[in-house]
Amino acid sequence: MSHLVFVETSGSGVNAIDYAKQAGHTVTYLYSPRYDFTASPHQRRLARKLADHTAEMRDVRAPEDLLAVLRAAGTRPGEVDAVLSTLAFCIPQAASLAALIGARGTPPEGVATARDKSRCRRALDEASVPSLAFSVAGSEDEALAAASRIGYPVIVKPVLGVGKGATTIAREPARIRAHFAGLTGDLEHLPAGMSAHFDERFIVEELAIGDLYSVEVASDGRSFVPLVSTIQKTGLHNPVLELGCTVPATLDDTVERELGDYAAQVCRTLGLTLGIFHVEMIRTDRGFRLTEANPRMAGGALPETVNAVADRDMFAILVDLYLGRDVPLAPLRLGGAVSHSLLAAAETTTVRDDLAPDWFDPFLDRLHSGWARLEPGNRVDAMRGNFDRFGMIRAVDTDPARAEETCAAVKADIERCLGIALAPEAGHRNPLPAGPARGV
Ligand SMILES: Nc1ncnc2c1ncn2[C@@H]1O[C@H](COP(=O)(O)OP(=O)(O)OP(=O)(O)O)[C@@H](O)[C@H]1O
Ligand SMILES: [Mg+2]
Numbered sequence: 001m002s003h004l005v006f007v008e009t010s011g012s013g014v015n016a017i018d019y020a021k022q023a024g025h026t027v028t029y030l031y032s033p034r035y036d037f038t039a040s041p042h043q044r045r046l047a048r049k050l051a052d053h054t055a056e057m058r059d060v061r062a063p064e065d066l067l068a069v070l071r072a073a074g075t076r077p078g079e080v081d082a083v084l085s086t087l088a089f090c091i092p093q094a095a096s097l098a099a100l101i102g103a104r105g106t107p108p109e110g111v112a113t114a115r116d117k118s119r120c121r122r123a124l125d126e127a128s129v130p131s132l133a134f135s136v137a138g139s140e141d142e143a144l145a146a147a148s149r150i151g152y153p154v155i156v157k158p159v160l161g162v163g164k165g166a167t168t169i170a171r172e173p174a175r176i177r178a179h180f181a182g183l184t185g186d187l188e189h190l191p192a193g194m195s196a197h198f199d200e201r202f203i204v205e206e207l208a209i210g211d212l213y214s215v216e217v218a219s220d221g222r223s224f225v226p227l228v229s230t231i232q233k234t235g236l237h238n239p240v241l242e243l244g245c246t247v248p249a250t251l252d253d254t255v256e257r258e259l260g261d262y263a264a265q266v267c268r269t270l271g272l273t274l275g276i277f278h279v280e281m282i283r284t285d286r287g288f289r290l291t292e293a294n295p296r297m298a299g300g301a302l303p304e305t306v307n308a309v310a311d312r313d314m315f316a317i318l319v320d321l322y323l324g325r326d327v328p329l330a331p332l333r334l335g336g337a338v339s340h341s342l343l344a345a346a347e348t349t350t351v352r353d354d355l356a357p358d359w360f361d362p363f364l365d366r367l368h369s370g371w372a373r374l375e376p377g378n379r380v381d382a383m384r385g386n387f388d389r390f391g392m393i394r395a396v397d398t399d400p401a402r403a404e405e406t407c408a409a410v411k412a413d414i415e416r417c418l419g420i421a422l423a424p425e426a427g428h429r430n431p432l433p434a435g436p437a438r439g440v
Contacts, residue, residue: 001025002081002323005070005103006051007094008032010299011039013086014047016315021050023319028053028075030066035087037387038299040373063096070097077101082322084275089161091115091296104322106295110271114295117159117203120270124290127269130262132289133206140180144173146204155240159201164385167240169207208282208289211428212242213249215263215281216298216306218317220327221273226260227317228306228332231432232280233341233404236424241383243425244341244392244407247306248334250400250432255283260331262288270295276318278302283430301340301392308368308396309336336396337437339403341411343372343391344383346421351378359417360391363410368396374418383423401432 003026006017020027029051036044048054055073060066070077083098083105085091091111098105113119117134124131135146136159147154153171156179157163168179212232218225229249235241251259263279270293278298281288297303303314310332317328355376364370372391374380381388393414395406408425415422 003028003075003079004319004322005030005075005080005083005094005097006047007057007066007083007085007097008035008087008090009039009043009047010086010088011043012299012301012303013297013315014039014043014050015304015313016084016086016318017047017050019313019315020319023316025319025323026053026079027051028055028070028073028080030055030057030069030073032057032060035089038087038089040371057093060093063093063100066093066097067100070101077103081324084318084322086297086299086318088294088296088299095295104274104324106275107271107273110273111295114270114272114277114293115160117157117292118201120290120293121203121205123269124266129265129269130287130289132208135204137202137204138200140177143176143180143202143204147173147176150204150206153207155205155207156202157205158199159203160199164240169239208284208291210283210285211430212291213251213259213281213283213288214245214298214302215260215279216303216314217263217267217272217277217279218321218327219264219267219273219275219277220321220325223327223329224264224268225327225329226263226331227276227314227328228310228334229256229259229263230302230306231428233425235383236426237346238423239426241344241423242342242386243344243423244339245302245305246337246339246400246404246432247309248337248400248437250437259283259288262290266290266293275321276314300386301342301394304369305338305340305394306332308338308394309334311335334437336398337400337403338368338394338396339400339407340370340392340394341407341425342383342389342423343393343411343414344389344423345380346382346423348382349380349420351376351380352419353377355418363393363414363417366395366406366410367393369394372414380420398436399434400437401434404432 053073085094095108137143230245233244276297278294360372370393397403
């Protein structure tokens, strides 16, 4: 049996800790309250309960600080086989600790290249992997100059970190000026666990036009295998917001292969040689173009959405990979179609006082699964990023288009029940074909 160290976890990533324990491994879990906002109190407690050893990360600046936390948990470095994280914010620390103690982990260089959006694009350019025009800007003037070089429309994103709260699509210079003028307010809005990762740099990128897809790429350093692809639901008014996804992505075989091959090529180029990686791409008229390569598995509801119809468990594959198992050679086989939608407010508002405490139960009866944390009289913030959601609904069907329709119908009824406007989803540019998912 082996010993795994989890440096923080995403909410759904608790399933990876659970799997590791069920498989008989020892788990050390290092956590920090600054990331409490990323999961439910129940998930946060469960992670600590499942683990054999735990310790709180305080003032961790260098890998040596994290090593001290590991020791404080009662874990000797020599007994650790692998170090990983499922939480975006803690991937660099997990990779550095693994390298420091000689345990298995995603290589820090690969993590650094993927996380830094400019370094990532440079690596793709150097390897002649299709990408988008970009430039790094440290100021408004530099961003304006970059945008006129690249040509409008552009998108301005923080170079580092989960940046949706400080991301702007600009169709003209005035929007770029507004981006920089509103920055202080934007950053104040974000929890410290999120904003601490930004630096002063922004990347100005050519805006890719088309549907957004994601692929989970599994890699053991020798093979890079696209496990599963999804089509993402994005915001109608703010396309930067991700509001759910559907599996399978319902592309025809040739295009599906093109998508998987491209995502795998991106991971290989960036040096993401151990783990499962969430790669996001837009299908433009010129082909798939990377928007972001995350040096970690998808967070949020996506892994459990995949698990609802897949023949293998994403969390089990992740843990087994870190423990030296070869990457599965084939994509996951799907026994159906599945779709989930996030529930989030379009505008900041307050929920009515007379809402029944069990208001969500009748909706759950119409779904495969879901959750909602919203009580009468609660204030709900407008959605600005991944963590501003108060619920999730998930539908399973044989037909992806019908799974999406169920989500849409339940979401519309929830909207009526709550009396608040939910962040609306944009339709796909290429509507999903009707009929059972291929191979189901
Ligand atoms: N070049 C681009 N062209 C068009 N849309 C883009 C581009 N870059 C990013 N986007 C959109 O903005 C969203 C957020 O961008 P990105 O994924 O780079 O940042 P993020 O906030 O770090 O994401 P995540 O929360 O997934 O880590 C993407 O999901 C995509 O919808
Ligand atoms: Mg992203």
